[in-house]
Amino acid sequence: MNGANDGGSPPSSRDVEPDEEHGDSGPEQPRRPPIYVLEGNTLHTRLTRELGVNYPFVSDGMAFVSLPPLVLAVSEAGGVGMLGVVPEPPDVLDVRIQTVQAGTQKPFGANLLIAPDGGQHRVTREHVEVCIARRVPIVSFQGDLPPAEWVSSLKRAGIRVWVQAPSVEIARQALALGADGLIAQGRQASGINHSGLPTLALVRALRAMTDTVPVLASGGIADGLSAARALFHGADGVWVSTRMVASVEAYAHPGYKQRIVDGDAGDSDFTTVFGADWPGQRMRVVRNRVVREWTGREGRVPMPTPGPTRVGTTRLFPGTPGGASVDIPRFSAFIPTPDTEGDLDEMAMPASGASMARIESIQPAGQIVVELMERARRVLADPHGLEADTDEDDRG
Ligand SMILES: Cc1cc2nc3c(=O)[nH]c(=O)nc-3n(C[C@H](O)[C@H](O)[C@H](O)COP(=O)(O)O)c2cc1C
Numbered sequence: 470m471n472g473a474n475d476g477g478s479p480p481s482s483r484d485v486e487p488d489e490e491h492g493d494s495g496p497e498q499p500r501r502p503p504i505y506v507l508e509g510n511t512l513h514t515r516l517t518r519e520l521g522v523n524y525p526f527v528s529d530g531m532a533f534v535s536l537p538p539l540v541l542a543v544s545e546a547g548g549v550g551m552l553g554v555v556p557e558p559p560d561v562l563d564v565r566i567q568t569v570q571a572g573t574q575k576p577f578g579a580n581l582l583i584a585p586d587g588g589q590h591r592v593t594r595e596h597v598e599v600c601i602a603r604r605v606p607i608v609s610f611q612g613d614l615p616p617a618e619w620v621s622s623l624k625r626a627g628i629r630v631w632v633q634a635p636s637v638e639i640a641r642q643a644l645a646l647g648a649d650g651l652i653a654q655g656r657q658a659s660g661i662n663h664s665g666l667p668t669l670a671l672v673r674a675l676r677a678m679t680d681t682v683p684v685l686a687s688g689g690i691a692d693g694l695s696a697a698r699a700l701f702h703g704a705d706g707v708w709v710s711t712r713m714v715a716s717v718e719a720y721a722h723p724g725y726k727q728r729i730v731d732g733d734a735g736d737s738d739f740t741t742v743f744g745a746d747w748p749g750q751r752m753r754v755v756r757n758r759v760v761r762e763w764t765g766r767e768g769r770v771p772m773p774t775p776g777p778t779r780v781g782t783t784r785l786f787p788g789t790p791g792g793a794s795v796d797i798p799r800f801s802a803f804i805p806t807p808d809t810e811g812d813l814d815e816m817a818m819p820a821s822g823a824s825m826a827r828i829e830s831i832q833p834a835g836q837i838v839v840e841l842m843e844r845a846r847r848v849l850a851d852p853h854g855l856e857a858d859t860d861e862d863d864r865g
Contacts, residue, residue: 506572511547511741512846516683516706517652519629520576520606523547525695525706526684526841528713530554530580530609531660533804537568537786539718544575546835551578551609559595561786566603578631582745583615586662591601594619601626602754605619609633609652612661620646621700633687633708635664637674650683651675652708658688659711660819662739664749669702676703689823693844700845701855711824712841714763716834720787727756732825740764741857744802752802753821758814759800770800781811 511517514525528535528543530551540550548792552565562579569577577602581592597619600608607630608623623630624647628827631650640651655668664671668688675684684698687708696707714721716728717826738756742763754760763770781797787808797803808818832840848855852862 483790485612490528493765498553498773511563512700514700516685519683520798522547522549522576525685525700525704526838526842527551527578527706527707527708528838529687530578531710531711531714531719532556532582533806534714534721535580536563536720537572539713539716539720540577541572542834543785543838544569544573544577546838548838549576549578549607551607554579554592554596555582556728557786559593560787562596562828563595563599563603564789566599573764576606576780578607578609578629579630580611581615582612584612584750597623600628603630607631607650610653614639614642614646616645618730620648620824624649625817631685634675635662635671637671637678640675640678641829644679644682646775648682649826650685651679652685652706653688655686655688657753657821658825659737659753659821659824661750663751665686672699672702672704676692688742689821689827691821691824691827691841693841693848695823695827696841697845697848697852698855700849701852703806709803709820709824712817712837713834714827714832715828716819716837717831717835720806722809725818726756726831728757728813729820730828730830731827732820732822732824732828732837734826736825737820738764741767742770742800742835744753745798747802750802751816752819755818755820757779757818759814759816763800779811780815781805781809782808784808 473711478831486521495699512524514643516525526548530553532553532555535553537783540552543550581596583592606774607629619821620630629649631652632656634640635654653671654664655671657668668686672686685706685708686704690696690699690707690709691712696859699707711729713719715726736756737753738760739751739753740760741751743752744750767865778798779796780799783803784792784794788865797811805813805816
């Protein structure tokens, strides 16, 4: 029923079909057996066993959006909630962690984005120290790889370190650093995204590379079928963003949530137009007016932007005494929240088209976790047809 990653029954001899188009593990690589186990009303993989949770479902620590209410809702429902940690300074992160710890005893994590940001609120060693002092169960890194010393300090403190990898090479480097988990970020994924492979192809490639740490699938996972398919192709769990933006607890602007519900596979795009202080950061976002107007000619974006540069206002660090009202300049990477006023058609709204195609409504986060995972469980009970990844919609 289960496979090598669970320490269960021996591997099957089923052979993998080579994925020549996407250049993943190659014809000589045997496909590893499915690694999920269906038990009662839970869906167990190595990830759930390692963490002691019910479902192999992780809600991404989304910048601006993943605040304690979303983290608590996901972890209490049996998944793993992750705090978003950009642009919070360390003291705000500390308050957020304490809020989560006051609300649940279940595992959760903090997601640290390492990207050059023009000297504003960079993720620093201090953020890492806060996570260590508060004994956060999981710390994940996205963007650039973390310094080796951060990883070793976290691990010495008994904290699991996960790294989001957009390629096999980055995954290899992350393992060399000592990562305890890999997040396979496929082309479909929202937000900052430098991936060249579709999600399932990258999952298979990372699975073929390592059997020692959990591999999570990220990009286009938004319903039970997409989650089941990712598990079937070798993931130990799913890492989900766009679906969670359209949740009641997400700290996202109602208009942004609605665009995700209304959006379809072709309604997101890659652009580098956002983030004047983050040159060259390719993001997958909702294709709104500013994206339609500037994608493909980002080099012509005037810097600094002349004339009336403000497209709205927002509040940083909501719920903390240090919270501050700020302008949103044109081409800013600030994500619209309930505190945001202004023109959403000029703002960055990270989203995956492949995910939007699978989202019908805004729901409570806990309900999303349970319904999505229970549906995945039913699909995996009769996995006919999951071998193919042809209907992985890579348009958006
Ligand atoms: C609102 C939002 C905020 C995000 N914040 C970050 C972030 O801070 N750092 C990062 O590297 N990725 C961020 N992401 C992208 C996710 O890490 C990842 O690519 C995503 O889980 C996979 O795609 P999906 O949206 O189809 O689930 C964000 C995505 C969204 C929708």
